Amino acid sequence: MKLIQTTDAEGAVLCHDITRIIKGVSKDAVFRKGHIVTKEDIPVLLSAGKDQLYVWEKEEGMLHENDAAEILCALCRGSHMERSQAKEGKIELTASCDGLLKVDNQGLKAVNGFGQMMIASRHGNFAVKKGDRLAGTRIIPLMIEEERMRQAKECALRATGGRPILELKPFVHKKAGIITTGNEVFYGRIQDTFTPVIREKMREFGTEIIDHVTWNDDDKKVTASILDMVKKGADIVVCTGGMSVDPDDKTPLAIKNTGARVVSYGAPVLPGAMFLLAYLEVKEKGTSRTAAVMGLPGCVMYARRTIFDLILPRVMADDEVTPEELAALGQGGLCLDCPVCTFPNCGFGKGV
Template identity: 80%
Template sequence: MKLIQTVEAEGAVLCHDITQIVRGVTKGAIFRKGHVVAKEDIPVLLSIGKDRLYVWEREEGMLHENDAAEILCAMCKGRHMEQSQAKEGKIELRAACDGLLKVDDKGLKAINGFGQMMIATRHGNFPVKKGDKLAGTRIIPLIIEAERMEAAKKAAEQATGGLPILDLKPFVHKKVGIITTGNEVYYGRIQDTFTPVIEEKMKEFDTELMDHAIWNDDDTKITASILDMIEKGADVVVCTGGMSVDPDDKTPLAIRNTGAQIVSYGAPVLPGAMFLLAYYQAKERDNPRTVAIMGLPGCVMYAKRTIFDLALPRVMADDKITSEELAALGQGGLCLDCPVCTFPNCGFGKGV
């Protein structure tokens, strides 16, 4: 830090806030710590009695907070993101499109455990809209060692395998097939109130309902129907009902008999414990596809939010879900069924 004449301060960096007081009008910082003095700022500074200023004196091996903020931002900025200008060591990232936010937890912890710098993000694996704030980064001191920033960069790269800490996966257009199961619906004993729920949730994404079938509790018919929809081009097949352990419930068997890889039958989420997720490898020569097959328990029909709301955005972004990730939903997997639902602005689905 050094003291200079204000008239010679163009391009200098302020070491502290500059406060302006006008009685009855204003009292506050007119320039903040870290502000780079511009030519037009000098008359303003002189008008409030600042003939001399304390400014940052460049030191070998030290970085100004805004320069360091750019380095920190580069560690976490992934695809389809826009950044704000660095100000007071801070940069914000916003979504450049609708999509699914991914956060590398190991990389995030590596940076935030380093000291004198931080990254705060919204929860990963949740959908975001274009323009939504994704993360904020901050360098804590006015100046920071270049060596520390380089060490942090290496730690982040080691944790993430060289990838950015954040990624935004755009939602993909999907052709959807829905199979409604159950003797009670097939034989007209009750009205199908499940399918409209699925259709409404699909409207939140770029989807095309290409087929819908209703079958009784005959696993051979359900299996054939799933495979038929895949052959017609379905990217996602949703089977509603028939997911419990009752003797008449054959949907899990039907999905298994397609030859699909079962990720999990059951999830530590309430509502939605009897959820089934599988992936089928369609072997078309010109268009090999991975088709997501979901078996939905009856709670999806009547509960406001369920496991389906946690899995669907990931399916729509081609973000393959693992059994380990489903298992991790146990902490935060209990919906509190609040009188006024604020999902996703609540703890549901936000685990460790």
């Protein structure tokens, strides 16, 4: 650092906070360490009693924290994201639409493993609203080696395959069908309290319910209804009940017999172990699309949060779930059924 006259400070980088005291009004930093002095700042600095300043000298091969933060921001920022201005080596990203946040963990680790720089994000595979904070970047020192930033950038891009570390997938308008199963409901022995839960959860995503049928424990009827709903344009078909191992529980067989590709029957999540997820390829007029078919266990009807709450946002964003991703939900897959539910601001569903 070097000492200069304040009147000559335009473009210089402050080495420390500049505090201004106004008796009875305030005592605070008027400029922070790392601030780049503008022409308009000079009268303010003089009024704060700063006729001289300690500033950083430009060194070959070194980057100012804000310039380095721009590199981290570029590595992180995907589509549908707004960014803040760089300040003290920090840049924040926020969502510009409702959607599903995806985080490339390998790219995140690549950057954070270099030291003197960091990226902190919210957990991936969860829904976010427009305006939600997604991530923040920070350069730790005031100045950082340009070579270190170059290496971090190369390492991150190698880990992500050249893609941004963060991706925001907008939610897509979906059409859905609901198939309620069970002799007890079909024959009017009990009231259907399952379907209203599904309708409410789908309403949060603006889903259009195009069909709803109720069947007894007849797998052939359920299979036919799944295929019929998809033919009518359903992007999602949800089958409620019939997911256990009792003789009358035939929903898994019904889904399998549609020809759908079953991702998994069973998930390491409580509540929701007997969940089934499948994808059905649909060919229409020379084009093809994929419909998600889900078999929901009874816990979805009465538990506040279940496996359905973890998978539904991904389905709504056309983010296909793999068997490996379902298996990874084991760590964090136990809902603690807290007296006051704070989901998604809790550990439920936040696996490795």
